[in-house]
Amino acid sequence: MLPADFPYYFCGLPFRARQVKGKLKWLLCHGEIREVMKGVYVDVRVPDSPELRAGAVRLLVPSDAVVCGSTAAWLHGIETTALGPAELPEAHWTRSPTDEVEVFGVRVTSPIATAVELARRLPRPFALSAVDAFLRTGKADRWALRAASAAHEGRPGYWQSQDVLRYADRRAASPGESWLRLRLIDAGFGVPDLQVRVLGPRLTCRLDLGFPDRPVDGRWLGLEYDSDAWHSSVRQQVRDESRRVELEKVGWHVISVRRTDVWGAYPALELAVGAFLCQQPRLPRRW
Incomplete structure (x- = not known):
């Protein structure tokens, strides 16, 4: 070094x-x-910064073009994890933008136009995580996105965008929570609540997702998306287990979910949720 x-x-x-x-x-x-x-x-x-990202894009995009798609989202501050499986962004640009702004000297589609485009074009899980991320930044709101998406009626991806915007939620704190929520919806469990607050004698916390309005024998179901970055070490796993024990004491059964559970082909997640809620999941899943 x-x-x-x-x-x-x-x-x-x-x-x-x-x-x-x-x-x-x-x-x-x-x-x-x-x-x-x-x-x-x-x-x-x-260090990473908006200026650095703009400077990198400027090297790849023609001066008379407008950055669009996932590259535009990256310039607006959305991390690549929410945009697709690729770790590094590629250069996407157009010469016929619908709405544009300037980011550190680079012409780029506006946050609303970018979010609507991604809702139409990305695979459903990433479309939802991208829109959730835009809502979380405060650079777009769901009503503005719905209004902007109406202009695309009849075009490819329109119905997917309507589906994504119906479930988009600014409270999703990570792409993993967005993917998990979509998988539960697709399995027929309905829309879970997000950032569920739990109060107990020795515990005050929030669960990533949960069903607080569907108790089963006096207990509730919560789910937590545990990313590899924050839940892999022995210390982190001991902390998570202690937290789940405390949650059990106040009536919450918590299912810990990892990336492989969300993206894997085996429906262990749906079966575990369905077993607790006494509901047969809708299978196979759509993605």
């Missing part, structure tokens, strides 16, 4: 692979640069 006083590569500005020619692999292998988006790199000591 580079010492702290070593000069920044290209003064900390993003650059293309051709600008370092044969040194690219060497710099990547030694951890001196990182890829910002596909085909654009920067010194590892430069």
